[in-house]
Amino acid sequence: MALAQKGLSYAECEQRALSVTGAAFFLAASYMNHSCDSTVTVERQCGHTSKFIARKRLAPGDELTIDYIGSANLLPPSDTTDPEEALMERLLHRQQQVLSNYQFRCQCSLCESEFAAIEGLD
Ligand SMILES: [Zn+2]
Numbered sequence: 160m161a162l163a164q165k166g167l168s169y170a171e172c173e174q175r176a177l178s179v180t181g182a183a184f185f186l187a188a189s190y191m192n193h194s195c196d197s198t199v200t201v202e203r204q205c206g207h208t209s210k211f212i213a214r215k216r217l218a219p220g221d222e223l224t225i226d227y228i229g230s231a232n233l234l235p236p237s238d239t240t241d242p243e244e245a246l247m248e249r250l251l252h253r254q255q256q257v258l259s260n261y262q263f264r265c266q267c268s269l270c271e272s273e274f275a276a277i278e279g280l281d
Contacts, residue, residue: 185209193261194224195253196269201225224267228256247277 188211191199198217202210211223230253237248250273257265 187211188225191223191225193227193257193265194267194269195226195228195230195257195265196267197224197226197230199223199225227261228253230269243277243280246273250274250277 188201188209198214198221199211200214202212204210211225217223234249234252237245239245239248250270254265254270257263
């Protein structure tokens with residue numbers, strides 16, 4: 160597709176009211192597990208490509224994970240000012256999103272560390 164060759168981002172395509180329909184299958188990404196604190200972020204491109212960008216320094220053998228639910232931008236509606244309560248709300252909201260959309264309980268390092276932190280609060 161010519162648009163992809165021009166390097167337009169997905170957002171730029173949408174701004175130009177270019178319709179992007181259909182689905183894509185990315186073989187490498189299909190092997191990546193979910194993590195709320197993913198090592199890789201996916202940047203959709205206009206056309207037939209996506210970029211996979213490391214979010215942190217990776218060493219050989221490190222697992223490449225992607226965030227299926229967009230955890231970084233996924234905050235539950237809340238009016239709490241209590242940081243411990245806010246932590247619990249974020250964690251439970253992420254857990255609910257993963258469970259309802261992907262039918263598994265997230266046990267990523269972020270979720271497990273936050274569960275441990277909450278258990279240690281008592
Ligand atoms: Zn998680």
